[in-house]
Structures are given as structure tokens and as C-alpha cells.
Amino acid sequence: MTPDTTDLVKQLLKGNRRAAARLMTLAESLSPEAHSAIKQLYPHTGKAHIIGITGPPGSGKSTLVDKLIEQFRNQKLKVGVVAVDPSSPFTGGALLGDRIRMNRFASDHDVFIRSMGSRGSLGGLAWATHDIVHILDALGKDIILVETVGAGQAEVDIIQLAETVVLLSVPGLGDDIQTIKAGIMEIGNVFTINKSDLDGADRRYVEIQSALNLGQETKGWQPPIIKVVATTGEGVEELTKAIQDHHSYLVESGEIAQNREQRCSAQLETIVEHSFIRKLFTDPEEQTLFQELVKEVNSRKTDPYTAAEKLILHLIKTPKK
Ligand SMILES: Nc1nc2c(ncn2[C@@H]2O[C@H](COP(=O)(O)OP(=O)(O)OP(=O)(O)O)[C@@H](O)[C@H]2O)c(=O)[nH]1
Ligand SMILES: [Mg+2]
Structure with missing residues (x-):
């Protein structure tokens, strides 16, 4: 039904x-x-503050999200969480772990937690994540935390979703610095070093600081670097304040409007792109045409541009099913 x-x-x-x-x-x-x-x-929708929590696998994102929920609940804010795990299968350990870690809020009606596995291909995950954020927003959540693994390369591009991006890093991850160099730094609004109880947190702090100084703009928001221990909650209050300061900055500077427009644009792009791709690969008629055109391109009967134009025209003309 x-x-x-x-x-x-x-x-x-x-x-x-x-x-x-x-x-x-x-x-x-x-x-x-x-x-x-x-x-x-x-x-x-459009009322919630959407916060991305992103970092390498196992860096303590879920543990931190749990502690952040607590902070926001202390302020009587209603919290929604989406934990996206593109790498694990449907009932993967990580998802189960998320549920257990955030379980203490199970009876709190003002907290709603949703874990997602790698259900859809063809961009389905990115798409569904946007929808779930909208649903939480309409449900009346003030804060929506979106946990994703990695940044930039991941299917769910956190900057498409979040107003405030918290980039998580941990001491002693050698290749993490590579990621930092690869330009990930630009998307972080608040840098967090989790597992600061472990050796190397200070060194990581200096590394991030110098990477930040390289591309530093003198005006506008200056991303803070905050050391936390998610397991004990140390530093989480300071982190919460930094997240909320960033939001205040966006509102007071007027950047929030631009930020929202960029996100709408990215979202529209995702929907258009994947509507086409999905129809192309799920509709048998389109599939047949696609295969024919592949053969024609291969035999030089046509060229890839003409073939693409034909496909796009056909996709537009055929009625929506
Ligand atoms: N020593 C230490 N361990 C921590 C800290 N925070 C989290 N951990 C541990 O790190 C492990 C991974 O934590 P999670 O919160 O599941 O990390 P995650 O980033 O959500 O992991 P995935 O979602 O699987 O990528 C767990 O065993 C945590 O107990 C911390 O501050 N210090
Ligand atoms: Mg997790």
C-alpha cells in the first residue's frame, strides 16, 4: 500500500x-x-542549525556527537542526528556502534537519531541524506548533527549540507596531514583534535595551526582549533561554544544567506544530476538507447557529444514514470 x-x-x-x-x-x-x-x-524547513562532524574512520565522531547532544540538551535545544556511513554494509558494526553509543538518549523525545548505511548507489546516499536533514528540520529540531566519514572525497559532501563544519582529527595519524594539504582545510570552520589524551595532540595542534596560517585570511571567521577528549567530555563545552559562535558569526556578518544559497545550489545540482543518471540506468527504454549509442560511438558512427545530446533530449522528452 x-x-x-x-x-x-x-x-x-x-x-x-x-x-x-x-x-x-x-x-x-x-x-x-x-x-x-x-x-x-x-x-x-530552514530553521535548524546544521552542523557537520567529519573526520577519518574511528576518530571518535560518534562518541563526540553523543557528548555534543548532551551539551545542546543542557541548553534545552532539540537535536537531530544523521550518522552516515558509506563504507559499512547495511548492518555494519559501525552503525550498531553508533546506536549503542548514543543510546542514552533513546528515551529523550527531543533527540532523534538516524543511522544510514550505504543503501543507494548512484548518489542515492547523498540524496537521501539531504532529505533526512529536511525531515529533521521540519520535525522542529534546532540543531542537526550530520556525522560523515572523511571529507571532500566522500559521497556525501558535507559542505553541501552543513552550515558549520567541524573537522575532526586525532593525534598520530600520519596520512591525515596529507588530507589537510589536499585542501580539506578550507572547508573546516572549527578544527577539533579528538583523543587529546593520547600522545601527539600538541604536535597535531601545531601542524593544523601552521596549515591554517598558510591559507589564512585576515578578516572574517578565524577557525579555532580545539582539543577534546570525547570519551570523558573534556573540551566539549568549549567546542560547543565555538560551533555556536560560528553560527552567530554567520548570522551577524550576513554570510548565512550566501551559505544557504550555495547549499541550495549544490543540492539542486545533485538532484538534477542524479535524476538523469537514475532514469538512464533504471528505465529499460533508456538503457536500450544508451547501449545502442555506446555501440555507435565505438564504431565511430557517431561521437560522444552527439550521443550525449541525443540521450539528454530523449530523457527530457520521455514522460516521467
Ligand atoms: N583514547 C580515546 N579514545 C577515544 C576518544 N574518543 C573516542 N575514542 C574511541 O575511539 C573508538 C572509535 O570511536 P567512534 O566514536 O566510534 O569513532 P567514529 O569516528 O564514529 O568511527 P566510525 O563511525 O566507525 O568512523 C572507540 O573505541 C572510542 O571509545 C578519546 O577522546 N580518547
Ligand atoms: Mg561513527
């Missing part, structure tokens, strides 16, 4: 968690009902 999204959205807007969970399941399965739901709930 097709779920009645109008009713689900109505329930969601009243704060119904079960409706939220059902809508998220639809979003994860990339069903057309999910699109219909997003169309209805979108006018009710």
Missing part, C-alpha cells in the same frame, strides 16, 4: 517521531513518495 504522505507530513509537523521515522525510510529507499513528502514539508 502506498503510504499517505500528506498525513505523514501532517503528523511530522506536529512533532510525531513515528511519522518522521517512516518518512526517513521512504527517503532512504529513494521512493517517489519521499519526493512528494519533501515537496510538502520543505516550506517548514
